[in-house]
Structure formats: structure tokens, C-alpha cells
Amino acid sequence: MSTTPSDPLAALGDLPGVADAVDSVRKAVDRVYGHRVMRRRSNEVTAEAALRGARGSASLSGADWNLEEVRRRTDFSGEDEARIVGAALRLTAEAGQLLSIWRQSPLRVLARLHLVAAGGATPDDTVGRPRLAGEPVDEPLIEAPVPGADEVSGRLEGLSQLIIVGGSAPALVTASVVHGELLALRPFASHNGLVARTAERIVLIGSGLDPKSICPAEVGHAEQGRAAYVAAFEGYVSGSPEGMAAWIAHCGRSVGLGVRESTAVCEALQRGAA
Numbered sequence: 001m002s003t004t005p006s007d008p009l010a011a012l013g014d015l016p017g018v019a020d021a022v023d024s025v026r027k028a029v030d031r032v033y034g035h036r037v038m039r040r041r042s043n044e045v046t047a048e049a050a051l052r053g054a055r056g057s058a059s060l061s062g063a064d065w066n067l068e069e070v071r072r073r074t075d076f077s078g079e080d081e082a083r084i085v086g087a088a089l090r091l092t093a094e095a096g097q098l099l100s101i102w103r104q105s106p107l108r109v110l111a112r113l114h115l116v117a118a119g120g121a122t123p124d125d126t127v128g129r130p131r132l133a134g135e136p137v138d139e140p141l142i143e144a145p146v147p148g149a150d151e152v153s154g155r156l157e158g159l160s161q162l163i164i165v166g167g168s169a170p171a172l173v174t175a176s177v178v179h180g181e182l183l184a185l186r187p188f189a190s191h192n193g194l195v196a197r198t199a200e201r202i203v204l205i206g207s208g209l210d211p212k213s214i215c216p217a218e219v220g221h222a223e224q225g226r227a228a229y230v231a232a233f234e235g236y237v238s239g240s241p242e243g244m245a246a247w248i249a250h251c252g253r254s255v256g257l258g259v260r261e262s263t264a265v266c267e268a269l270q271r272g273a274a
Contacts, residue, residue: 007167009174015245021252022170028259029215037266038214045214048265050092053216053258057197058088060141060222060229087117087191091198096213099206106163106199107156110187113198117191126189130156138190141226142183144237152185171207175200175217176251180236197221204255214262220254 012018032038038045055070063081076086094116098109115128131137133149147155159181163174182196197218204210204217221229232250235243 007165007169009162009169009177010167012173012177012244012248013170015241015248017245018173018248021249022172025172025252025255025259026209028256029209032214032259032263032266033212035263035266037269038212041269042212042214044269045262045265046212049214049216049219049258049262051089052261053201053218054085054088054092056216056218056220056222057091057194058085060197060218060226061088061191061193062140063088083119084194087119087194090116090119091194092201095198095201096205098202102202102206103163103166106160109202110156110182110195110199113195114188114191117194130187131189135189137186137188137192139186139192141193141230142186142233143230144184144234147185152187155181155185156187171204171209172252172255173248174207175203176236176248178203179251180233180247183233184237200251210255215255216258216261217251217254218258219261220257221251223257224250224253 013022051071052067055065055067058065058070058081061084063084065081065085070085070089073082073085076082076089091113094113098112101112102109111128118127126135130152131149135149137146159178163178167174179196179200182199183193186192188195200217201213204215205213209215228250232247235245235250236247237243
């Protein structure tokens with residue numbers, strides 16, 4: 001795979017195991033898109049994938065509710081777990097509205113995602129902007145050192161330019177890097193994990209890999225478990241070729257598990273059971 005100075009992510013596609021992960025994801029996505037239910041009832045599959053994806057993302061942020069509880073609840077104020085689930089649901093709904101802006105102004109989209117996630121739960125002066133020097137970060141699952149505000153600003157700008165310029169890197173690679181980088185930076189005072197996983201979703205949809213948003217990677221991240229998620233993320237933070245490859249492979253397995261979930265939804269719809 002050839003690279004250019006404006007296409008640094010493409011080199012990640014040459015890491016051991018990454019091409020196989022990309023190929024596996026592509027084949028899995030093609031199979032679920034080819035399901036006969038998708039011809040007439042794709043909107044129902046999309047809606048169910050959004051619900052299940054939000055549940056999965058919330059579970060990684062400490063609110064491990066069962067699906068029926070998420071489906072049943074209408075009030076997500078009150079206790080911390082309810083607010084986390086509510087934030088995840090709002091973000092999933094918002095993601096599809098931001099696709100046209102993402103490629104032109106990813107930083108604007110990230111600010112909007114944080115605003116949506118916070119939903120009034122965070123002091124107003126920290127919402128929708130990267131944190132300033134000395135401001136704390138509330139992200140209990142991720143224990144990696146928190147970069148300083150100046151480093152965050154520079155790396156966010158670099159990530160933004162990569163997205164705007166585009167390149168030949170596979171969608172899985174780009175989505176994995178966006179997810180990992182936002183998790184590493186934790187640019188906001190809160191809700192960084194939820195925002196990072198939503199940004200991963202936006203890349204997968206906007207790239208054309210999953211245009212109908214029926215392959216929720218968040219489901220797979222949750223199914224593999226918090227310990228596996230953190231371990232794979234530590235590989236990303238290490239910056240080593242092996243660590244980066246392991247993180248991308250982990251994200252690939254997550255998409256594959258999301259595909260499996262939506263395939264089960266298709267089968268249930270076909271049987272008339274859902």
C-alpha cells in the first residue's frame with residue numbers, strides 16, 4: 001500500500017493482521033447488507049442497531065443496563081447511570097445528523113457531540129470546548145496519563161486535518177484511530193468515551209462502509225468486555241506497531257460483533273418475532 005505525506009494513516013494498513021481485519025469486516029458488512037430483510041425493513045434494523053449501540057457504549061462508561069430497561073425507560077435524569085444511558089442515546093441519534101459537517105469541520109462536530117452528551121449535567125463553561133490547563137477530566141475507566149491542554153490542542157488539530165484531507169486508509173483503520181486518539185486525549189471535561197465511540201460510528205457511516213448505520217461497533221466493544229477494551233486501548237497508547245495493530249484488530253472484532261447483532265435482528269424480523 002503506497003502512502004503520501006498527506007495520507008499517514010494508510011501505512012497502518014500494512015501492519016501485521018490489519019489487512020485481514022479489514023477484509024473480515026468488509027465481508028461481514030456485505031453479508032448483513034445482503035440480507036433479504038434489508039430490502040424492505042432497513043429502517044427498523046437501523047433503529048434497533050442505534051438502541052443496541054447506545055446500550056453498549058453506555059455500559060463501557062459504567063451504566064451496564066439490559067436492553068429492555070433501555071427500551072422501557074423514558075426518563076434518563078436522576079441517578080448517574082440513567083444520565084449516562086441518556087447521553088449515549090442522544091449521541092446515537094445525533095450522529096447521523098452530523099455526517100455532512102464531519103469532513104469539513106470535525107472539531108465542530110466533536111464540540112457538538114460533547115454538548116449533546118453533557119445535556120446540562122456538566123458546568124456550562126466546560127461544555128462543548130476542549131479542556132483548559134488544570135481542568136480535571138472525569139473518565140474513570142481510562143487510567144492512562146492525561147495529556148496537557150497544549151498537547152490536546154495540537155493533536156486535535158492534527159486529527160482534524162487528517163479527516164479533512166482524507167486518504168486511502170480503510171474505513172476501519174481511520175475509525176479506529178479517531179476512536180483511539182479521542183480516548184487518549186480525553187479532550188473534554190467529561191463524556192470522552194461516549195464521544196469517542198460516537199466519532200468511530202460517524203467515520204464508519206460516512207466512509208460508506210456502513211451507510212445505513214446497522215453495524216454498531218459499540219455492541220462489540222461492550223461484548224468483548226471492559227478489560228479487553230482497556231487492554232487494547234493500552235496498545236494504541238503505546239504507539240508501537242504491535243499495539244496499534246492490536247487496537248485496530250480489536251475495533252474490527254467489535255464491528256464484526258455488531259454485524260452479528262444486526263444479523264440476529266434481521267432474522268428475528270424475518271420470523272416475525274421482532
